[in-house]
Amino acid sequence: MSTIRAGRSRDPSPGRTRDGGPRRTVVTGIGVIAPNGIGADVFWKSTQEGISVLDRITREGCEGLPLRVGGEVRDLEPDTMVEGRFLVQTDRFTHFAMAAADLALADARLGRADYEDSPFGIGVVTAAGSGGGEFGQRELQALWGKSPRFVGPYQSIAWFYAASTGQVSIRGGFKGPCGVVCSDEAGGLDAFAHAAGAIWRGTDAVVVGSAEAPLAPYSVVCQLGYEDLSTAEDPTRAYRPFTAEARGFVPAEGGAMLVVEEESAALRRGARPRARIAGHAATFTGPSRWEESREGLARAIQGALQDARCAPEEIDVVFADALGVPEADRAEALAITDALGAHGRRVPVTAPKTGIGRAYCGGPVLDVAAAVMAMEHGVVPPTPNVFDICHDIDLVTGKARRAPLRTALVLSRGLMGSNSALVLRSAAPAPSPRNPTRQGENA
Amino acid sequence: MTDAVTPEELAGLMRQNAGIPVEPAQLADHPDTSFEEYGLDSLGLLGIVAALENRHGSPMPQDAEKSRTPREFLDLVNTSLTKSGA
Numbered sequence: 008m009s010t011i012r013a014g015r016s017r018d019p020s021p022g023r024t025r026d027g028g029p030r031r032t033v034v035t036g037i038g039v040i041a042p043n044g045i046g047a048d049v050f051w052k053s054t055q056e057g058i059s060v061l062d063r064i065t066r067e068g069c070e071g072l073p074l075r076v077g078g079e080v081r082d083l084e085p086d087t088m089v090e091g092r093f094l095v096q097t098d099r100f101t102h103f104a105m106a107a108a109d110l111a112l113a114d115a116r117l118g119r120a121d122y123e124d125s126p127f128g129i130g131v132v133t134a135a136g137s138g139g140g141e142f143g144q145r146e147l148q149a150l151w152g153k154s155p156r157f158v159g160p161y162q163s164i165a166w167f168y169a170a171s172t173g174q175v176s177i178r179g180g181f182k183g184p185c186g187v188v189c190s191d192e193a194g195g196l197d198a199f200a201h202a203a204g205a206i207w208r209g210t211d212a213v214v215v216g217s218a219e220a221p222l223a224p225y226s227v228v229c230q231l232g233y234e235d236l237s238t239a240e241d242p243t244r245a246y247r248p249f250t251a252e253a254r255g256f257v258p259a260e261g262g263a264m265l266v267v268e269e270e271s272a273a274l275r276r277g278a279r280p281r282a283r284i285a286g287h288a289a290t291f292t293g294p295s296r297w298e299e300s301r302e303g304l305a306r307a308i309q310g311a312l313q314d315a316r317c318a319p320e321e322i323d324v325v326f327a328d329a330l331g332v333p334e335a336d337r338a339e340a341l342a343i344t345d346a347l348g349a350h351g352r353r354v355p356v357t358a359p360k361t362g363i364g365r366a367y368c369g370g371p372v373l374d375v376a377a378a379v380m381a382m383e384h385g386v387v388p389p390t391p392n393v394f395d396i397c398h399d400i401d402l403v404t405g406k407a408r409r410a411p412l413r414t415a416l417v418l419s420r421g422l423m424g425s426n427s428a429l430v431l432r433s434a435a436p437a438p439s440p441r442n443p444t445r446q447g448e449n450a
Numbered sequence: 451m452t453d454a455v456t457p458e459e460l461a462g463l464m465r466q467n468a469g470i471p472v473e474p475a476q477l478a479d480h481p482d483t484s485f486e487e488y489g490l491d492s493l494g495l496l497g498i499v500a501a502l503e504n505r506h507g508s509p510m511p512q513d514a515e516k517s518r519t520p521r522e523f524l525d526l527v528n529t530s531l532t533k534s535g536a
Contacts (some may be wrong), residue, residue, distance in 0.1 A: 077462040092489060095469030156504055160468065 020380030022207050024271045032203040033434060034114025037274050037376050038086075038107040040218055041162055042078035042259055042363040046110055047331045050263075051380040052372070057389035059362040061242040065402070070225035073231060073238050076245040077222050078259030078364030097174055098139025099260075103158030103218035103369075104171035105178060107264035111214065112179070115266035115278055119180065126336075128211035130183030132177040132195035133264075136218055136367035136421075139166035147225075149384045165278050175214055175264070183210045183349050188368075191234035191421025192287060195262075195371035196429040200287040211272045217368035218262030230258060233422055234331045235353035248329035248334045251394045256331040259360075262369020263376045279434075282379040285414070286315025286430035293424040297330075301338035301345065301425040304328075304418060308346035311416070319347040322354055322430075323412040324387050326374040328420045329358030339418065342396035343425045355410060357403045362391030370420035375429065378415040382433040385411050437450050454528045455502065455518055457481065460520055468494030481521035488520075496524070502527065508534050 022030050039046060043053035043060045053060070064077040066068075080103070085094055088106035097105075108131075113119070143166035144443055147218040151159040164170055169187040176185050184205040188194040195217045200215035211397050219229065230236055235253030240246035273280055288310025292303035312319060328339055344351035359377055381387055387408045396402045415431045420426050458474035466470060470489050477488075485495060492515070499515045511530045517523035 091465075093470050096465070096494075156500055160496040161468075161499070163493065253500035405497075 011115065011305050017275055021209065026271065030359055031270040032206045032267050032272055032284040033270045034265050034379055035109040035268050035278040035280055036113070036117065037113070037262045037263065037379060038110025038112070038265070039084065039373065039376055040080060040103045040107045041263070041373055042262045044072050045083055045377060049113060049381065050376065054359045054362070054377050054388045055384070055386055057362060057391045057405070057407065059243065059391040061245060061364055061392070063151070063242065063363065064222060066222050068224065069227055072224065074227050074236065074258070075238060075240050076242045076257050078257065078261070078366065079222055080261045085178045096165060097170060097333065098142035098165050099220035099223070100135070100139055100189060100218055101171045103220060103261055104216070104264060105175055106217065107216050107218055107262065108175045108179065111264045111266045112306060114370040117212065117266055121276060125211070126180050126182040126272060128183055128201070129181040130200045130210050130213045131172045131185045132179050132188065132205070132215045132394050133172045133175070134190070134198040134217040134368035134372070135168035135171065135219070136192055136194065137221045137229070138168045140221060140229070141145060141223035142166050144225035152380050154186050159172060162399065171218065179214070179370045180330060181214060183213070186302050190289070191425035192365070192367050192370060193419040193421045193425035193427035195368040195418060196287065196375070196419050196427040198372070199267070199284050199375065199429055200289070201286070203284050206267065206269045206347050211267040212266060214264055215263060215267055216264035218264070218373045219367045220260045221258055221367060221371045222260045227423065235335070237331065246331050246364065247393050248331035248342065248358060249398050249400070249402055250393055251395065253331045253336055255332050257364040258321060259364025259366040259370070261274065261366050261373070263372045265372070265376065276284055279389060282382055282434050283432040284316060284398065284429070285432040286311040286313070287428065288314055289425060289427040291424050294422065296424060297335035297338050299330060299418055300335065300424070300426055301342045303370070304339060304342035304420060304428070305345035307426045307428040308342065308416065308418070308425055311430045312346070315430035315432070317414060317430055319344070320350045321414045322347060322416045324378070324381060324415050325354055325356040326378050326415065327358045328418045329355050329390070330420065335420070336398060338398045343400055352399055353401060354437040355403050355408060356388050356400045358390045358393070359388045361393050371427070374417045374419070375431065378417050380433050381416055382412040385409055386411070388399070407420060453506065453531055455524055455531070457520065460498070460524060463498045463501055464488065464490055464494065466522065467497040470494065477520055481524070482519050484518050485520070506531060
């Protein structure tokens with residue numbers, strides 16, 4: 008049989024390694040650009056401590072808009088992130104993605120020497136929800152304020168959803184399968200499914216994730232039509248999902264890129280797997296139909312568990328979507344118990360995004376990063392600014408909670424009706440009956 | 451002609467329109483080094499052509515955006531500006 012493979016694979020059949028074992032996808036690198044920290048370690052420290060960085064939006068041109076509170080990435084000068092030409096040629100969302108990809112590759116210790124002989128073995132997948140709004144605004148202002156002759160040619164590539172995938176791919180020399188997922192906010196999780204699919208089919212590694220930059224005037228104006236947006240003035244009260252005070256969500260910028268690799272290939276080059284992508288499923292229930300998202304999300308969870316061959320009781324922590332809209336919060340709490348049964352009322356649930364806001368597609372990717380580090384540290388991070396839960400779930404508030412975590416479930420929904428669930432497994436060896444002390448190993 | 455495009459001006463346009471950090475002296479000393487080697491891609495050159503057209507109020511020769519080196523580009527553009535009497 009003659010098969011054209013995307014990767015350098017010499018494997019006998021799709022889904023199998025050269026030794027005949029299953030091709031599994033592991034996380035080997037994490038790069039974070041978030042409102043509460045640059046780099047995975049700083050992000051995790053802030054997340055674990057439950058620090059809230061929600062604040063008044065200060066970006067130029069946003070002052071007079073009725074959206075007051077957001078999660079801005081402030082501790083970062085753009086020219087320290089990327090080369091000067093990308094500051095001119097690409098939008099802020101791409102600067103974030105490129106900088107996050109660099110951090111992830113460094114964390115994975117994946118350098119050019121590792122892939123210069125096999126550039127087709129590494130792909131790039133990002134998810135995008137808003138594209139390059141700031142860049143687009145500048146060029147559209149030139150179009151209508153001056154004339155078409157004043158619109159720069161880079162507009163043709165900078166503001167599209169696919170810009171970050173393309174730039175990361177070109178800059179790194181990654182010639183493997185590339186894609187951009189535009190499936191709403193939950194696309195941040197769907198991107199991992201695409202990456203795992205590429206790896207199953209023969210690709211060695213994928214740089215995957217999402218970063219967004221929706222806090223510029225044009226982009227903010229686009230969001231003002233969302234009835235679920237919180238226009239509260241007080242940063243500590245603006246985003247309080249699962250409480251009687253829930254009044255919508257706070258947007259954020261930033262996100263994360265991860266390096267995922269085929270497990271045996273990663274081990275061969277001496278990389279350290281940090282977690283395994285075990286299962287995913289997605290459903291669609293329509294824009295703002297939050298009551299119906301209950302069934303959609305429950306189905307996504309069930310599908311992801313099935314994909315991961317995971318029993319509901321094995322889920323040790325849930326990273327909730329936590330939209331902050333009463334009907335949506337109710338639907339999510341019910342979906343968790345619909346899908347996990349009685350275990351759904353006992354399993355710790357957390358939503359660290361209440362401290363940084365929702366970075367659209369970048370949001371669930373930040374949750375994936377947090378979930379990996381939660382399993383590594385045996386710590387469930389808390390849900391900042393949230394007290395007095397009015398739903399039947401065990402939401403971790405106040406302080407972080409120590410617990411041995413082997414399996415994490417990350418949930419995401421989009422305003423346009425996408426629901427996704429992703430199951431992650433710890434990279435630590437599975438507990439065996441002969442060695443029961445292993446269970447508490449990472450606590 | 452005072453309106454001729456100089457290597458200094460081209461270096462400024464490369465920086466402004468494409469973010470390419472090239473020194474004017476470097477461009478003047480190495481006019482045959484390709485735009486590609488300077489890091490300028492075709493979109494960048496297209497933007498420079500448009501900027502010059504806006505600045506001088508006259509169209510640049512069609513082939514200007516296909517120039518491979520600064521010398522080639524400046525020769526084409528300045529010949530055109532001289533002809534148009536700009």
